[in-house]
Amino acid sequence: MPPYVPVNVAPTLRTAETKDVPRIAAVIISAMDFSPHWTSRYPYRKQFPDVHRHQTEERIADYVKKSKDGICVALVSEVEIEVEVEVEPNAPTTENLLLKGGAKDKRRKEKQHIKEIVGVAIAQLPGTFVEPMTRVIKRTVSEGKEGEEKGKDTAQQNAPSPPFRADGHLERAKAFGAEFGPAKKRYFDVPYGNNQLYIDFMAVDPSYHRRGIATQLMEWMLELAKREADAKAVTLFSSPMGMGLYKKVGFEEVGCVTVKLDGDW
Template sequence: MRPRLGVPSDADAITKVIIETMPMDPQWDYRFPWREQFPEDHYKYTRMLFEYFLDPAFDDWVVMVVEDSLEPGGDKAIVAFGVWDISYINKRIYGPGYKPQDPVALVEERGGRTRRDANHEHYNAFWFGQIKNYKRYFGHIGPEQMHLQILATLPDFQRRGHGTSLCKWSMDRVRKEGLKDLSVMASPMGYELYTWLGFDHVGSFTIQVPGEEEKIVLEAMMYRPKTRNRAMGDCDGPLL
């Protein structure tokens, strides 16, 4: 199935995919250990974030979705999606002083700081750790790049090529736009897929609150069109 552009009316369907898929990823338990005790908060703030991602006014971001039949011959619904930071467009227009949009901060301001499903120390360690390591591994490249923020496929629809088609969409865009790279902070769920697609591993980093033993390890990965020299097939895998 070819990806299509996500629109605001897709918010509920995308939230469903996230809530059903992301518990397979260790970072979800790390950030939201009390999601089952407080499902209302988990749904509310997850959906709120995607309302921003899907809002055309937040044009630093783009969401692409893939639809498939939930039952043989049945109606199609969203089964996979990806979210990309495409702020390079506004940076080209407005120059180095442009301040990118930050939907995560807006959710925090609208009650996210007190959401009951989250471990807030872990949540902050995860978010600021990603920002720090993005600068560490990709900051030197400059604004001419895309970043894959989220990729998720419903468990029953994994290994069908949906995640691959979403990745290929962004990889094609990187080539057509003449960008330097497509970056991602991969969890163990996505590492195999990105490696297979031709992403280079550029470093590992640990997310951990000082004084705690609990931690997660993420992999900084980069797709660079000029170094890609092999064909791709139809393997798939989930991520964030």
């Protein structure tokens, strides 16, 4: 049983803040345990939980920063829960004021109602999709500067690569990149380009599955797209477990991406 009691499970939505990053990462990590996409890329997440948490928090922190820059939107869903907290012995309570003659204060537990993040959705906004940096360089710099930039690129390519994250699988990461990059370009970027709202993350704490939280998050994203003048489509990649939800709120399947290594079923 979780160390809290839901008080009001009707979720409320708000934009994410920097202080929310650890909790958002915890929600994503617990939710993605059910996603073959995630478990395949990070098969050693249980052996290296600190690495897994740190890497996830860094990624979410970057999204939250970009949301403040108007590049993406990061939305969290909260419910009210009841928790027990320890109150300091010398806190000015009626009980403490009645203590007499050298009686020692005792720590006591007190029930409090707080808001807990149980779901998150993150999307890149229309109008923020940029061309690859190599193409931008070729278009905007002089010949001499371009050669200088190419030299930097070559030096960077020849530099030793940092060690791959301990919770991940390098070959699977490469395989996912090789499949998902071209698929995103084919199904989303070529048809819609800057006129898409691309949903990168949608996750709900497993303790709160089947309570309408994911549906509410997705419906809010669809409403946001309607208000964005440049948005002609809302796009995302779904794991098998999410297909039912996405079709329920109006998405249609346009393609399928399968990633396999030798020896996989």
